[in-house]
Amino acid sequence: MTANWVRGYSPDLLCGRLEKAKAVDGNGNASFQGFEFTSNAAVLNSMVSLGSTIPELEKKRIISKAAFNAASIGVVTPDSLLSEIDKLEKQYLKETPKRYVLVTSLSVGRFSKIRRQSIDSCILTFRPDIPKPFSKEATKIEKQASYSICGELPQDYLVAKIAVTGKSSSEAADRAIDAIDLFRGIWNLFYNRKHVYRISSGSREPVNKIVLGPLHTLHFPTAKLATESWWYEPDYTGPLKTLDPSKEIESFYGFQKRVRESLRKSPFRPFLESAIIRYTSTM
Numbered sequence: 001m002t003a004n005w006v007r008g009y010s011p012d013l014l015c016g017r018l019e020k021a022k023a024v025d026g027n028g029n030a031s032f033q034g035f036e037f038t039s040n041a042a043v044l045n046s047m048v049s050l051g052s053t054i055p056e057l058e059k060k061r062i063i064s065k066a067a068f069n070a071a072s073i074g075v076v077t078p079d080s081l082l083s084e085i086d087k088l089e090k091q092y093l094k095e096t097p098k099r100y101v102l103v104t105s106l107s108v109g110r111f112s113k114i115r116r117q118s119i120d121s122c123i124l125t126f127r128p129d130i131p132k133p134f135s136k137e138a139t140k141i142e143k144q145a146s147y148s149i150c151g152e153l154p155q156d157y158l159v160a161k162i163a164v165t166g167k168s169s170s171e172a173a174d175r176a177i178d179a180i181d182l183f184r185g186i187w188n189l190f191y192n193r194k195h196v197y198r199i200s201s202g203s204r205e206p207v208n209k210i211v212l213g214p215l216h217t218l219h220f221p222t223a224k225l226a227t228e229s230w231w232y233e234p235d236y237t238g239p240l241k242t243l244d245p246s247k248e249i250e251s252f253y254g255f256q257k258r259v260r261e262s263l264r265k266s267p268f269r270p271f272l273e274s275a276i277i278r279y280t281s282t283m
Contacts, residue, residue: 002050002051002086002089002090003048003049003050003051003082003085003086003089004048004049004051004082005047005048005049005078005082006046006047006048006049009043009046009047011047011078011081011082012077012078014040014043014044014047015076015077015078015081017036017040018032018036018037018040018067018071018076018081019071019075019076019077020036021033021034021036021037022071022076024071024072028072029072030068030069030071030072031068032067032071037067041060041063041064044063044067045059045060045063048063048082048085050062050085050089051089054089054092054171055168055170055171055174056174057170057174058092058167058168058170058171061170062085062088062089062092063085065084065088066081066084066085066087066088067081067084069084069088070083070084092167092168093167095167095168096167097165097166097167098165098166098167098172098220099163099164099165099220099221100163100164100165100166100169100172100173100176100218100219100220100221100226101134101161101162101163101164101218101219101220101221101223102161102162102164102172102173102176102177102216102217102218102219103130103134103138103159103160103161103162103216103217103218103219104159104160104162104177104180104212104213104215104216104217105154105157105158105159105160105212105213105215106126106157106158106160106180106184106210106211106212106213107154107157107209107210107211107212107213107239107240107241107242107243108126108157108158108210108242108243108244108245109156109158109242109243109244110128110129110156110157110158110159110242111128112126112158112243112244112245112246113246113249114126114158114245115253117183119179119182119183120175120179121164121165122162122163122164122175122176122179123162123163123164124160124161124162124163124179124180124183125160125161125163126158126159126160126161127158127159127161128158128159129159130159131161131223133222133223134161134217134219134223136223137217137219137223137224137225138215138217138225140225140228141217141225141228141230142215144230145215145230145232148230148232148234149214149215149232149233149236150236150237150238151214151236151237151238151239152238152239153213153214153215153239154213154214154239154240155239156239156242157213157239157242158242160180162176162179162180163221164176164179169218169226169227169229172218172226173216173218173231176216176218177216177231178277180212181212181276181277181280181281182273182276182277183256184208184210184211184212184280185276185277185279185280186255186256186259186260186276187210187245187252187256188208188209188210188279188280189255189259189276189279190251190252190255190256191208191209191210191243192207192208192209206235206240208280209243210243210280211233211240212233213233213236214232214233214236215230215231215232215233216230216231216232217230217231218230218231
């Protein structure tokens with residue numbers, strides 16, 4: 001078994017609460033009364049460690065489904081719940097990776113010429129507009145997605161397409177966003193390294209010049225939506241003034257090349273890349 005309980009927690013207590021709140025209908029389908037499951041879901045997710053690197057959203061899905069499965073089968077115990085989690089994790093790992101395309105945008109002038117980039121089997125391409133087949137599919141969820149976005153959509157951002165593979169839509173989206181955030185992090189370091197300090201007044205603005213657009217949609221390579229879910233930027237309040245990297249493009253690419261070479265040579269590459277992603281995601 002690869003799934004385990006994290007030390008310091010009491011799974012018996014939580015399982016007892018789930019068992020007390022569960023209800024099973026005549027068809028053997030389980031449910032949880034009141035808010036018992038919702039209130040304990042986040043704790044349950046923290047209590048379990050999986051034996052492999054699985055995206056956070058996929059881990060939550062596995063653990064949630066395992067709780068309902070265990071409740072349907074019999075008494076919810078630490079052993080029965082962990083067994084179901086382990087079973088679902090192994091099923092997930094056996095899945096054949098599929099090809100996806102994430103479509104998003106950057107606060108870079110839409111007619112800027114940014115080279116095709118690639119990292120860890122993710123291929124990033126940039127263009128002025130969303131290709132029509134992808135745009136047509138994205139409009140199917142734009143109305144719903146608009147309720148998650150605070151501010152008008154940008155009209156002059158550069159469109160980014162990230163070709164990626166994943167065992168699930170959530171894994172593919174996580175990998176694609178991490179890939180573009182890594183490049184954004186390197187590019188923002190290029191611009192921010194010139195400033196020792198920063199003084200600002202008025203409304204708050206990001207420190208970074210290159211930010212993501214508010215909405216990200218996931219498609220199959222045919223352009224068809226891969227999921228009706230969407231990903232969005234919760235801190236977005238409206239479009240920023242776009243950046244034009246053309247004046248420093250050679251220095252821009254030279255800096256990127258040096259950073260990527262240093263990362264490739266470093267035994268701490270995963271940690272450094274993670275730090276760059278966090279740096280650009282929080283500034």
